[in-house]
Amino acid sequence: MFCRMQRLEFEMFANEILSRLPTKCVGRLRCVSKQWRYELSSHLFAIIHYRRTAKYEDCKLIMLTKSSIDLHNLISGKVDISSRKIISFPVDTCLSNLTILASECGLLLISIHWLPNELILWNPTTNQFKNLCDKKPKHFFDFKTDAVGIYIDSSNDVKILLLQRRMDHIVPHLYSRNTCEWKTLTFMKGPDLGSSLYWLSSGSLCNNVLYFPSPHYWTPAKSYTIAFDVESETFSKVSIPQSTDVIGRQTSFLKIRNTLHMFIVV
Incomplete structure (x- = not known):
């Protein structure tokens, strides 16, 4: 019961606090521990993070050609x-x-x-x-x-x-x-x-x-x-x-x- 409460508390912490951080910061935090990597890699966290940071972060443009897949920043x-x-x-x-x-x-x-x-x-x-x-x-x-x-x-x-x-x-x-x-x-x-x-x-x-x-x-x-x-x-x-x-x-x-x-x- 205690472990479950701890997990719920960390899940709330991740979804409410960490989801507001830039993408690169979240990527680094995934290396903290297995629990952090698990929570910050979940589908739910990805969606919450996307919706909260989409308007602040630069978009990416993918160009699909016959010879390569090119990625560009949109500023x-x-x-x-x-x-x-x-x-x-x-x-x-x-x-x-x-x-x-x-x-x-x-x-x-x-x-x-x-x-x-x-x-x-x-x-x-x-x-x-x-x-x-x-x-x-x-x-x-x-x-x-x-x-x-x-x-x-x-x-x-x-x-x-x-x-x-x-x-x-x-x-x-x-x-x-x-x-x-x-x-x-x-x-x-x-x-x-x-x-x-x-x-x-x-x-x-x-x-x-x-x-x-x-x-x-x-x-x-x-x-x-x-x-x-x-x-x-x-x-x-x-x-x-x-x-x-x-x-x-x-x-x-x-x-x-x-x-x-x-x-x-x-």
Whole structure:
């Protein structure tokens, strides 16, 4: 009982006091003892620290090229070219096979579109990673047809939503970083939800809702947006403004986003 009280007291101390320190200081404090390393490496502490220091610390810009992964500092919204640092990807693969899909709380969601296709959750700061498809069948993630989104729920758990599109069916799966498990959700029912659509491969989070734009190949009037409420874990269909050049604009945006990505170190 006494040891448990001590642990709770130190956890409160870490979350309330140490979480307000700069990232480099936290890194040094992890070397104090095993207990300090354990508490300061937890998912909960990382999220609390990120939310409290994000507005004070400089952002980082990752540039993914065919030959290297470059890391730059962003100072007052401007790229510091002199701060360029080349970092390595922890999985042995050609860099041309990598695509940055999304980021949240200093974590990057990476697609390795090769055989088999894989989803990698990667922390560029510590270089730790998790292969989210290591126990799944071949082609679990299809970059051309599937879509993903990342967010943090009300319990401070990092969640990854995967929308698998197979023929005319869409099957949603939700991954929990705390439990390291996938679960299958219920999707909407209706015609033309899985066919003849062009998807971006990552959703945009706004006000606890993940949005997946789904322009129609041949008929712009049939285009819509899939909305996922992260609190209720339910889906809805939202109309989007019509455009005669939906496909071209979406494609150009995807090419730009695949090259650059900004995140805040945790």
